[in-house]
Amino acid sequence: MAEPLKLNSLVESLGGLSREIARSLPEEQPEAAVATGGALPLLAGAIDHGLEKALEPDLVALLIDGWAKMKALRELADPAKLAPGETRILNLAKHAMKLAVDPELHLLLGAAPLAKLKLMVEFVATVEGAALSVRDAAIVAVAPGRIALEAKLMWGRKVLPLPLRRKDIDLPGRIDVVPPVSLAAPPASPTPG
Numbered sequence: 001m002a003e004p005l006k007l008n009s010l011v012e013s014l015g016g017l018s019r020e021i022a023r024s025l026p027e028e029q030p031e032a033a034v035a036t037g038g039a040l041p042l043l044a045g046a047i048d049h050g051l052e053k054a055l056e057p058d059l060v061a062l063l064i065d066g067w068a069k070m071k072a073l074r075e076l077a078d079p080a081k082l083a084p085g086e087t088r089i090l091n092l093a094k095h096a097m098k099l100a101v102d103p104e105l106h107l108l109l110g111a112a113p114l115a116k117l118k119l120m121v122e123f124v125a126t127v128e129g130a131a132l133s134v135r136d137a138a139i140v141a142v143a144p145g146r147i148a149l150e151a152k153l154m155w156g157r158k159v160l161p162l163p164l165r166r167k168d169i170d171l172p173g174r175i176d177v178v179p180p181v182s183l184a185a186p187p188a189s190p191t192p193g
Contacts, residue, residue: 005169007062007101007123008055010149012163017153018047021117024158046107047117054103055121060144060175062099063125067092067132068139068181077137077183087135092127099123120154121162138180144171 022044067073073090076082105117129145147169151162 004058005060005171006056006058007099007121008052010059010164010166010169011055011151012165014048014051017160017162018044018051020158020160021047021119021155024156025115025117027156047105050103050105050117051119051121054101054119057101059099059123059125059147059169060142060171063097063127063130063144063147064139064142064177064181066097066099067130067142068183073132073134073139074183076134079137082134082137084136087133087140090132090134092130092132094126094128096124096126099125118155121151122154123149123151125149133174134183136180137184138182139177140180141174141176143174146170 076088076090082088100120100122102118102120105119106113107115107117126148127145128148129143131143131145132139133141149164149167149169151164153160153162
């Protein structure tokens, strides 16, 4: 695929957010605040690093994965609908997709575990003008079109809008998907019997 568009490259500095998380921890996770002995503000750098690492996934790869799970597209995995070797271009209507990253940060002091911090970062991507190339029951290329993003950070009962460097992204051209992403439905889970 093309150069990745990592989620963390789209987010403004996380510094203020990690300090907000640290300030709210006594209210949201009292056990974590007690475990840190009040040192959580010093751990803001570790929170920043954990969020930065959790936001490494590529935006386009996440969109492709979401598209591959859409029922309407999965129908193309049926050989009766698309002959082997035949490529079909699918122009998608404007649509929104939720992309969630939910890191659990393990805060340590030296080697001693202090607390677990459960976060969720939710992106809403509104996609317009996307086209997919499908062949042999797999997405083989995409033209993502225009993507409008919104994001929020959640922990406990707190919800904060996540400031983005780029909210509107134009991705013209074709991106080859290597390896192709299968449209075949995942195998059904075995039923306990």
